[in-house]
Amino acid sequence: MTRANPIYQLRYAVRHPDRVVPHLRRLTRDTWFRLRTRDHVSYYRAVMRSDTARNPEAAVGSKSHARWNALGRMQFDYLVGHGLRPDMRMLEIGCGNLRAGRLFIDHLQPSCYYGVDISPDILMAAQEVLADYGLRDKLPHLTPVRDLRLAFLPDAHFDVVHAHSVFSHSPLHVIEECFAHVGRVMKPDAWFDFTFDRTEGREHQVLREDFYYRTETLVDLAARHGLTARFMDDWERLPHKQSKIRITRSAG
Numbered sequence: 001m002t003r004a005n006p007i008y009q010l011r012y013a014v015r016h017p018d019r020v021v022p023h024l025r026r027l028t029r030d031t032w033f034r035l036r037t038r039d040h041v042s043y044y045r046a047v048m049r050s051d052t053a054r055n056p057e058a059a060v061g062s063k064s065h066a067r068w069n070a071l072g073r074m075q076f077d078y079l080v081g082h083g084l085r086p087d088m089r090m091l092e093i094g095c096g097n098l099r100a101g102r103l104f105i106d107h108l109q110p111s112c113y114y115g116v117d118i119s120p121d122i123l124m125a126a127q128e129v130l131a132d133y134g135l136r137d138k139l140p141h142l143t144p145v146r147d148l149r150l151a152f153l154p155d156a157h158f159d160v161v162h163a164h165s166v167f168s169h170s171p172l173h174v175i176e177e178c179f180a181h182v183g184r185v186m187k188p189d190a191w192f193d194f195t196f197d198r199t200e201g202r203e204h205q206v207l208r209e210d211f212y213y214r215t216e217t218l219v220d221l222a223a224r225h226g227l228t229a230r231f232m233d234d235w236e237r238l239p240h241k242q243s244k245i246r247i248t249r250s251a252g
């Protein structure tokens with residue numbers, strides 16, 4: 001039974017009565033945003049605007065500053081452990097307010113970090129993080145985007161592409177758009193890591209905010225765009241609810 005099933009939701013409400021009112025509030029707000037926007041990206045941008053106005057760290061999914069730090073550190077340590085070097089060029093898709101980005105920026109040489117996000121509001125919060133953490137001299141790029149075609153970025157430019165907790169908020173056509181274009185901006189031996197909410201049952205979504213996919217759906221989708229996808233078993237050992245897939249341009 002998926003989270004979208006009314007019986008699941010009823011049982012959940014009985015177990016967590018304190019979450020019913022916040023959920024209903026969110027449902028009302030999201031319905032309003034859906035009625036006022038024409039596509040998923042515009043809708044999710046409105047969600048981010050509203051969430052960021054309340055608290056940018058909560059808007060990227062962290063309940064406390066300690067969690068914000070810990071989640072950033074987990075992403076950073078994982079990528080450095082997998083070979084992210086200071087001389088590499090990195091693209092972060094859905095960089096948010098630099099929960100991990102601030103650590104990547106600090107680690108990389110100046111101008112080697114490129115963060116994109118659909119939400120101008122969270123990018124403004126990201127600028128504050130840059131100033132707060134003394135990272136001005138690193139001169140990273142922070143760019144708002146309408147879609148994931150990456151049309152303004154050069155061919156074969158990035159060594160590493162990273163998207164944490166972005167496809168967990170994306171319908172399949174948004175992920176497919178990314179897969180159709182990301183290979184062009186990756187160097188031949190680059191890798192692209194992304195997390196996703198994994199289900200082994202039926203694929204589903206909740207409030208069009210949270211999307212649950214089977215691993216094979218994303219692996220097959222990547223293959224249709226000439227990319228090789230690999231499930232990252234070592235990420236499963238970390239204390240995080242999402243799973244991770246690595247995409248490369250070549251086989252392996």
Ligand SMILES: C[S@@+](CC[C@H](N)C(=O)[O-])C[C@H]1O[C@@H](n2cnc3c(N)ncnc32)[C@H](O)[C@@H]1O
Nearest residue numbers: 048060061094095096099117118119164165166
């Ligand atoms: C849960 S937050 C995670 C932010 C960051 N990756 C982190 O781990 O702190 C998701 C971010 O992805 C952005 N986002 C969602 N869909 C996107 C898309 N299709 N293209 C680019 N950014 C997107 C949101 O605006 C938000 O900043």
